[in-house]
Amino acid sequence: MIRPLLPHHHCPVPARLSRPPPPPPPPAAAGARNHCRLRAHATHLHRHTVSRSCAHSGISAPEMDPTVRKDLYPHVEPYQTGRLKVSDVHTIYYEQSGNPGGHPVVFLHGGPGAGTSPGNRRFFDPEFYRIVLFDQRGAGKSTPHACLEENTTWDLVADIEKLREHLDIPEWQVFGGSWGSTLALAYSQTHPDKVTGIVIRGIFLLRKKELDWFYEGGAAAIFPDAWEPFRDLIPEDERNCFIAAYNKRLTSSDPDVQIEAAKRWTMWEMLTAHLIQNHDTIKRGEDDKFSLAFARIENHYFVNKGFLPSDSHLLDNVEKIRHIKAFIVQGRYDACCPMMSAWDLHKAWPEAEFKVVPDAGHSANEVGIAAELVSANEKLKSMLRK
Secondary structure (H helix, E strand, C coil): CCCCCCCCCCCCCCCCCCCCCCCCCCCCCCCCCCCCCCECCCHHHCCEECCHHHCCCCCCEECCCCCCCCCCCCCCCCCEEEEEECCCCCEEEEEEEECCCCEEEEEECCCCCCCCCHHHHHHCCCCCEEEEEECCCCCCCCECCCCCCCCCHHHHHHHHHHHHHHCCCCCEEEEEECHHHHHHHHHHHHCHHHEEEEEEECCCCCCHHHHHHHHCCCHHHCCHHHHHHHHHCCCHHHCCCHHHHHHHHHCCCCHHHHHHHHHHHHHHHHHHCCCCCCHHHHHHCCCHHHHHHHHHHHHHHHHCHHHCCCCCHHHHCHHHHCCECEEEEEECCCCCCCHHHHHHHHHHCCCCEEEEECCCCCCCCCHHHHHHHHHHHHHHHHHHHC
């Protein structure tokens, strides 16, 4: 088998790009004229009622309008694809679909390292939204593949801004799940004036207790059959920290060692991402190229604690985005990003509408979670049209 060639040299660190003057706004979408940032101080936007599914747990959830669409939209093809050089090392792939004159929304994929897929476009009304997808550094169609150099949370936050400026977008809605929720919070807290609304799912705040839950034996109590192959690659004398042990192998100079570790790491997540295991998701974990980027980049971020200045950084900075209209969607039985994180975010940010899906795990492709994500976008669409 031909193994991918992996860089072993340290890539040079480029200077940051400075921001040019704000570009003129593009033509407004029909029904979206005079839109402004969706502020959370209007009382009627924050009425909460206890849903039947949450009545016994005390969780507040938004009252659901039965007329709000919840079905995924049909597949659409991009009207533009491109590549943007964001550093001396990295070039990111991006695409636009939907309405070129519509309200812009940026989709932030998970992992980090997972890349985007065509189905990601289906959460958005293509007649209303200008849908922007991009593959983060080292992921998907971005190059160099699986590269860890100059690959940090704050590099990605800067890339989102460079892409926004490149596309002449004054401000946009931010949408992300799992690691995408982490990046959505980090970006929005850094550039709140560029964000018109936020939809996040499968909340991941990249705290030690979350990493310990998934990678140090917590989730193994629910998925012992999936855990054992992940565990057994590591000798017993290295099992005091699986993230560190896998880092040693994922950065090995031997491509075969990297691939084996990458497939074990990736398959552990693919087997636990759904309430009911999903064949298509599991099949992704069998792909060498996907697994290499997914595992190497994820592990690189996790061994570096997400490059965040403190364990509670994203919770500590909620005040910066409190005024932005937001939706939080969480699967009750999410084994990858357990509900404790969504709950902590909800408590810190009660202004955001919080929806717990009672019969779902982690994946955005689970029926109940997909329905609530579409519903959240529909609600933001209705507010922007007013």
